[in-house]
Amino acid sequence: MKVSLLLALVCTAVLAAGARAEAPAEPAALTATVREYVQQAADVARSVLATVQESEAAQQARKWLADNTALARQQLAWLKERLAEVWKRTPAA
Incomplete structure (x- = not known):
């Protein structure tokens, strides 16, 4: 997986999290959602790097x-x- 594709996925996740936020008064919920997406992206990146290293x-x-x-x-x-x-x-x- 290319870094640019990973970056695009993270940006899409951030935009989706912003769109799903019900009101701007909920920054804690938005922050939690963004952290969750970033954690998922980091897990995918680690998995891909491990696969490449084992190739x-x-x-x-x-x-x-x-x-x-x-x-x-x-x-x-x-x-x-x-x-x-x-x-x-x-x-x-």
């Missing part, structure tokens, strides 16, 4: 990042060794 594509992406992070660390260690060797060979002034 196979997300798992493959995490594995790829983990593998490439290890490779980057190995290359950095190799570079540090080479620089240490060059540093030792450089005569002091």
Whole structure:
């Protein structure tokens, strides 16, 4: 679910809550209704994010990042060794 669609649903819920309010003198009821809709939208968003995080594509992406992070660390260690060797060979002034 896209963020823009979620935002549209929340705005629609707020407008619907405003339309359902019987009188402007009931701000507590309107606030409670809006909070209820926002809570429902947040629950849907959490559910969608959990589904995306558990997807196979997300798992493959995490594995790829983990593998490439290890490779980057190995290359950095190799570079540090080479620089240490060059540093030792450089005569002091």
